[in-house]
Amino acid sequence: MSRMVLVLQYWVTDTAPYGCHGRVGREAEHPLTADTAVAPGLFAVLLLGVLLCTTRAPADERIAHSKHDLSVSGPGPVRAVEENEICIFCHVTHNASPAAPLWNRYNPVTYYRIYRSPTMVARVDQPGPASKMCLSCHDGSLALGLTLDRPPTEPIPMSHMYMPTGPSNLTNDLSDDHPIGFRYDRLVSNRDRQIRPPELVDHRIKLGERGELECVACHDPHNNELGNFLRITDREGVLCTTCHELDGWRRSGHSRSARTVPVTVTNGEQLPYRAMADNACRACHLSHSAPYREHLLYSRPSELCITCHDGLSGPSVLPVLNQRSGHRSGKGVRNLFPRSGPMGASQKRFLTPFPRAAHNVECTDCHNPHAAACDLGVGPLSAIKIGPLVPPPMEGVPGVSLTGVPVERATFYYEVCFRCHGDRAVILRNRLIRQRDEGGNVRRQFLPTAASAHPVAFPSRQTGDVPSLLPEVRTRRFISCQDCHDNPDARDAGGTEVNGPHGSRFDFILAARYDTADFSMESPQSYALCYGCHDRNSILADESFSLHGRHVVRNRAPCSACHDPHGVSGSPAQHDHLINFNLGIVGGQRFYLDTGRFSGSCTLTCHGVQHVNFTYQP
Secondary structure, eight states, rough: OOHHHHHHHHHHHHHHHHHHSSHHHEEEEEEETOOOOHHHHHHHHHHHHHHHHHHHSSSGGGTTTTOOOOOOOOOOSBSSSOOOOOOGBBBOOOSSSSSSBBBBBBOOOOOOOOOOTTTTOOOOOOOOOHHHHHEEEHHTTTTTBBBTSSSSTOOOBBBBSSSSSSSSSTTTTTSSSSOOOOOOOHHHHHTTTBBBBBBGGGSSOOOOOOOOHHHOBBOOOTOOOTTTBBSSOOOHHHHHHTTTTTTTTTTTHHHHOBBBBBBTTTTOOSSSSBBHHHHGGTTTBOOSSSBBTTTTTTSOHHHHHHHHTTTTTTOOOOOHHHHSSSSSSSSSSSOOOOSSSSOOOOOOSOOOOOOOSSSSOGGHHHHHHOOOOOOOSSSSTGGGGGTTTTTGOOOOOOOOTTSOOSSSSSBBHHHHHHHHHHSSSSOOOOOOSSOOOOTTOOOHHTTTTEEEOHHHOOSSSGGGGOOTTTTTHHHOOOOHHHHSOOOBBBBTTTSSSSSSSSSSSGGGSSSOOOOSSSSOOOTTTHHHHHHHTTTTHHHHSSSSTHHHIIIIEEEEEEEGBOOSEEEEEEEEHHHHHGGGBBBEEEEEEEEEEETTTTTTEEEEEEEEEEEEEEEEOO
């Protein structure tokens, strides 16, 4: 017995000043020796104090002097009026609740609104016992001084009877908080490859006996060394990436950015670190009480993006979006063109195979903020160097393959475009109706079986029959959607604006002027888009079609009257050279036949003139 007392003397006198105040601390002030007679009951009380209060760190890194110190000497605004003990608010020696060892609080009987998201692959239930112990204070339903060791009518007097409104009061609505109450097992990681298998998760993340993820997985209520009682630091997103293994995150522009996150992004909340790279996930996401619930964001995705990419904190996108045409979304911008119907629900992460809203487009439909890298394209023709592959800012975005199958990670630029402009086609208000019309389904126009098409999805097959191609274009096997659909003042065109089809002062988000109205006056400007690849002098000199100059200059027929800029399905003999008549200009039977190199015949009615097997030759 004397030996045990000596050991206890060492434990108590060595640890109590750092972990406990009140009764245990006062007992520890009395030295114990080998000759001291200790009653069994007193020994049990002292041993209990050691078990509850033993610590490995200074006081400000444990309960004492942290926000969980609710004693009268606690540092926070919520504290007792007279009570000196710290542990008593959660633990008791006798008559404890079976919810946890020596638990001294009633567990709430609240029914919680839980987190829901179409991208959630785990089944989320009501919070488990471990979380309810936290929620007994943090849902605001039970009095903070209500403990089992006191009569319900005589709770411990507190400065606030209930948890005050604010970030610590989660209420019974947990739909804006990181999900809890689910099993984190291999089934979850198998369903979502960007979730680490549980056996690879850092040992500091404390899952339940059956793999339950509750509040205590990320929070250690007895240790506030890292702030917010976190088990792992959230600097550089370390805490989040312990479980979330995000493809491309470490090499992304956001993970390496030294820019400061403006408080306008966080709705006035001051982030813990200066640089975006240090704040990492915290720059966009909130673990608790997130205003935009579905993905725990500070605001709707596009509004969040544009708030940073306003020219002050990042490249300015907002001025480009409000132009004549564009992919419009976010705060202060108009919507995109109306669509034919809902675009489908999310299936893979928050980047959906098809954008969600029927009348909106989000930045995250084309950009994955976790993988997007810096756009290095500057100067004229830099987009040409990209070719058909997705550029760095579009890394990690889902798409639709040329065969119409959704892919989790697009490889080619056109696969991202096909998400909206493929089988679930966006219906444009001023779309041209053509002889062979695909209803806006651009994917079908670029199939390898097409009679003719621009070399977006497969290499060019007719370069020898297109003498008008400029020398720098003739050697290219592919072109990108962005070659034609871009901002005219983009950096890759020699301007100062952001690259990509965000917006344009021309219809169809075109990179240059392209007149499609009948009787358009020919000029280098009116067909600047076409003349970007096709030599104007060659076209007007009739090098490929003996009547080009007459149709375009004298008869003022636009290029779009005969040519489809994407591609045409059907017979090559009737639709090569992108021949697909615009029904708004060309009438009659509308029949074209290729009869050889630079020769053919047309049957149609145009500008009131009827052609019947009208032939042309070189």
